Amino acid sequence: MNQRTPRRSLVVAAALSALACLHPARALAGDAEACFTASEEGQRLRDEGRLREARARFIACGGAACPALVQSDCAGWLSDVTARVPTLIVSAQDEQGHDVADVRLTIDGAPLAARLDGKAVEVDPGERVLRFERAGSAPVELRLVVREGEKLRRVSARLARSAAPEAGALAPREDRAASSPASALFLPIALGGAAVVGGVAYAAFGLSARADTERLRTTCAPRCTEADVDAVRTKVLAANIAFGVGVAALGGAVAALLLRRPDAASPAAAVHGVLLPGGAAAALGGRY
Numbered sequence: 001m002n003q004r005t006p007r008r009s010l011v012v013a014a015a016l017s018a019l020a021c022l023h024p025a026r027a028l029a030g031d032a033e034a035c036f037t038a039s040e041e042g043q044r045l046r047d048e049g050r051l052r053e054a055r056a057r058f059i060a061c062g063g064a065a066c067p068a069l070v071q072s073d074c075a076g077w078l079s080d081v082t083a084r085v086p087t088l089i090v091s092a093q094d095e096q097g098h099d100v101a102d103v104r105l106t107i108d109g110a111p112l113a114a115r116l117d118g119k120a121v122e123v124d125p126g127e128r129v130l131r132f133e134r135a136g137s138a139p140v141e142l143r144l145v146v147r148e149g150e151k152l153r154r155v156s157a158r159l160a161r162s163a164a165p166e167a168g169a170l171a172p173r174e175d176r177a178a179s180s181p182a183s184a185l186f187l188p189i190a191l192g193g194a195a196v197v198g199g200v201a202y203a204a205f206g207l208s209a210r211a212d213t214e215r216l217r218t219t220c221a222p223r224c225t226e227a228d229v230d231a232v233r234t235k236v237l238a239a240n241i242a243f244g245v246g247v248a249a250l251g252g253a254v255a256a257l258l259l260r261r262p263d264a265a266s267p268a269a270a271v272h273g274v275l276l277p278g279g280a281a282a283a284l285g286g287r288y
Contacts (some may be wrong), residue, residue: 035066039074046077051085051124051148086150087120092132092140092157100159104133120152132157191253198246205239 042057058081062074090113092103105113105121107128113121125148132140137159144155212232216224 031065032067032070035061035063035070035074039070042074042077042081046081049125051081052122055081055085084125084148085122086125086146086148087122087152088146089118089120089152089154090116090130090156091118091154092116092134092159094137095158095160097158100134102134103159106131106133125150130155130157132159134159136162138162188253188256191249191256194249195246195253198242198244198249201242202239202246205235205242209235209239 038057038061042054042061045051045054045057055078058074058078062071062078064071066074090105092100094100101116103116104111105116107123107130109129109131112123112130123146125146128144128146130142130144132142138161140157140159142155142157146153209232212228212235216228216232220228
């Protein structure tokens, strides 16, 4: 019994020692595999022009945990890629040309900077779209072709106010024309002119008809010809029509002056004339 116990102890100790040696070997193998993977991915990303991602892979495979050969290769690739990564110095100005910092910057739709601080930013080479966004301003997009190894390239954008209408802004041309004082007085003036013309025509036809009537009474009444009588009747009818038109126009002018408003919602007035046997009638209508 005493001889078997030391032998069993020696076997257990040897097994534990073997396991202890096996775990570091497995850990080292896993680290080496990760190093090789990072090296391969870095080379692929570099060839695709994704230099910033490639640089991160070369930093990983150039660490102390990687085999010496891999470290050496990755260190050389890292130096090359770092020299090829382009950098931009981005700035923005407002309408007056003053520098502004509260600008959000994206590149190809991906966030690049939440605020402009004057520091250089790294980008990948190729055709890139920079978008500048600022509260109260219209966004601006700049399309650039960034070259490998291009350092500290200055890019600036001028941000104008957004096109949203502001309070007190000028109305469109049509509205301004409709609400201008001259256009607002056009209808009353036109109707007033029509009223004057109607009054003058009424007076002229009326005086002429009266004169013809007195002449017929003194010369041929009651045996005047039908043509002479019809001529007097025509003048009387014309005088009545002119009177009706003049009164309607005058009423329309007064209504237009009273009801006119500067906005588009002003009531509309309309004058309607109707011929009647022996005269005319006029009516004024409005929409409120």
